[in-house]
Amino acid sequence: GDSVTQMEGPVTLSEEAFLTINCTYTATGYPSLFWYVQYPGEGLQLLLKATKADDKGSNKGFEATYRKETTSFHLEKGSVQVSDSAVYFCASAGGTSYGKLTFGQGTILTVHP
Amino acid sequence: NAGVTQTPKFQVLKTGQSMTLQCAQDMNHNSMYWYRQDPGMGLRLIYYSASEGTTDKGEVPNGYNVSRLNKREFSLRLESAAPSQTSVYFCASMPSRETQYFGPGTRLLVL
Numbered sequence: 001g002d003s004v005t006q007m008e009g010p011v012t013l014s015e016e017a018f019l020t021i022n023c024t025y026t027a028t029g030y031p032s033l034f035w036y037v038q039y040p041g042e043g044l045q046l047l048l049k050a051t052k053a054d055d056k057g058s059n060k061g062f063e064a065t066y067r068k069e070t071t072s073f074h075l076e077k078g079s080v081q082v083s084d085s086a087v088y089f090c091a092s093a094g095g096t097s098y099g100k101l102t103f104g105q106g107t108i109l110t111v112h113p
Numbered sequence: 114n115a116g117v118t119q120t121p122k123f124q125v126l127k128t129g130q131s132m133t134l135q136c137a138q139d140m141n142h143n144s145m146y147w148y149r150q151d152p153g154m155g156l157r158l159i160y161y162s163a164s165e166g167t168t169d170k171g172e173v174p175n176g177y178n179v180s181r182l183n184k185r186e187f188s189l190r191l192e193s194a195a196p197s198q199t200s201v202y203f204c205a206s207m208p209s210r211e212t213q214y215f216g217p218g219t220r221l222l223v224l
Contacts, residue, residue, distance in 0.1 A: 049212065101158070101213060
């Protein structure tokens with residue numbers, strides 16, 4: 001079945017540092033890929049997505065590129081802020097599991113002033 | 114437009130008790146989903162409903178039942194709660210291919 005693997009956390013950074021959270025996937029077919037963010041005490045919010053190879057999703061300074069050759073969708077941000085502290089989930093959908101999201105285990109990000 | 118709403122926000126149960134978690138969406142979405150979130154395991158799909166009148170098992174359906182009451186509402190029932198069902202439960206809905214909208218979650222503690 002489909003699966004998503006994220007780098008283990010937690011990740012702790014100073015404000016304005018560069019962020020990378022790795023994500024790789026396995027799927028039959030060509031899934032769409034997502035990053036969701038969960039702020040403390042809240043539900044998940046879609047951060048960005050990409051639906052085909054070489055697409056780049058971007059939002060709020062975050063970016064991720066769909067790399068079919070490496071089956072990856074790494075999340076990056078050039079300069080993090082304290083307000084970016086949250087849990088980040090990589091997810092896939094489609095392929096053989098139309099409409100159903102498969103999530104990675106989540107990465108806790110803490111940004112210090 | 115409230116989006117996806119869930120009740121209750123927090124619940125404590127004793128082992129063997131039953132309860133129903135409620136979920137409603139006002140966005141006219143066809144598909145609805147129930148997930149559980151456990152530390153280090155991401156979100157796992159319990160049940161989903163691709164359209165009104167249909168429900169299907171997800172990855173971890175044991176110990177749960179669901180009802181798609183109408184297009185707006187999708188409830189999750191625990192008939193006999195167990196400590197292993199202590200978790201945070203999220204409901205989600207989807208209007209079209211692949212972009213799901215999540216509710217705020219229900220935190221459940223089973224003693």
